[in-house]
Amino acid sequence: MPGLYPGRTRHIHVKLQPAGADVPQAPGMLNLTTQVYFPGEPDNQKDEIFDPSLTLAIETAGAAKVARYDFVLDMG
Numbered sequence: 413m414p415g416l417y418p419g420r421t422r423h424i425h426v427k428l429q430p431a432g433a434d435v436p437q438a439p440g441m442l443n444l445t446t447q448v449y450f451p452g453e454p455d456n457q458k459d460e461i462f463d464p465s466l467t468l469a470i471e472t473a474g475a476a477k478v479a480r481y482d483f484v485l486d487m488g
């Protein structure tokens with residue numbers, strides 16, 4: 413689990429880009445930079461940029477937890 417810092421709820425930063433693209437992104441190339449969040453976090457509603465549509469689905473798999481979020485990108 414990611415740690416907490418003041419003013420934010422627990423989250424993971426995510427950057428999506430075409431396969432094979434170099435980082436940093438070339439100008440004009442499609443990409444998405446966002447964050448995903450954890451369900452049930454006490455600070456979710458206090459975080460001004462929390463977006464419930466970006467909440468992970470978390471399942472238990474044996475002793476581990478598996479988090480999932482399906483991104484759908486319009487690359488057209």
Ligand SMILES: [Fe+2]
Pocket residue numbers: 420423425
């Ligand atoms: Fe952060």
